[in-house]
Structures are given as structure tokens and as C-alpha cells.
Amino acid sequence: MEELTDINLDEYKKDYVACAGKPLPQGAVKASREDIVAALKTVSDPEIMMNIWDMGLVYKLEQKENGDVFIEMTVTSPMCPVAGELPAQAAEAVASVAGVGEVEVKIVWEPAWSLDMMSDEAKEMFELF
16 A cells, blocks of 8 residues: 655645736826725635635735736635635736736735634624634
8 A cells, every 4th residue: 555645835835926917008097006905805715705805815915106016915725726726816806907007916825824814804704604
């Protein structure tokens, strides 16, 4: 019988980067931060059925002067089956906002996500389940 080996979590902690959008024309009006956040709230973790913003999965949201957006986010676990899909969904959602140029979404692993990172509203909803 073949012996099972321990799972190497470092192998699961790959760099997941997703890009979407195109450069804004010069002089175009940049999107508001609120519109970008609203777009992120349309992307949900399919296992928990909550949006990535209220879950606290988005760690960094940086909007550049030219309208480009850089996002660092995480997932609930390094072995999350949608780790490769959520960044692409977030990038596409943000890129669809008027006034957003190129979007880069990168998965980061530090700090590790915990329930404490959820918004108060998400925590209340989570307690209902």
C-alpha cells in the first residue's frame, strides 16, 4: 500500500494574479472609490455566499492617478478551491466600472484570513447560518 504524505501548504500558496481592463483615455474621469467597492461587493465566495469585501478578503485597494487599480486580497484558506477564480472575478468586476483603467488583483497570504476580518454586517449574517 502506498504511504500518504503530508500536504505541503507552500505548494498551494502560489501567486495568483489576475488582470483586466484597459488604459483609460487621457483626461477621462476616474471612478470613485465607492463605485470600486460596490463592484467588489458583487463578487462572492461561493462556499460562504458572502461578498469578498464584507468578508474582509480585500486587504488593499489602491487607485492610481491614471485610473488603474491594484488590489491585494486573500481567500479563506490556502487550499480554497476558488483561489484561482476569485481574483479574476474581482478584476473583471472592477474593470467594468466606468472610470477604471487596468486592474491587477493579487492573492496574498499574510495575514491569514480569520472571521475577525469580516464586517459587522457580515458577522451578523454569518451567525444566522
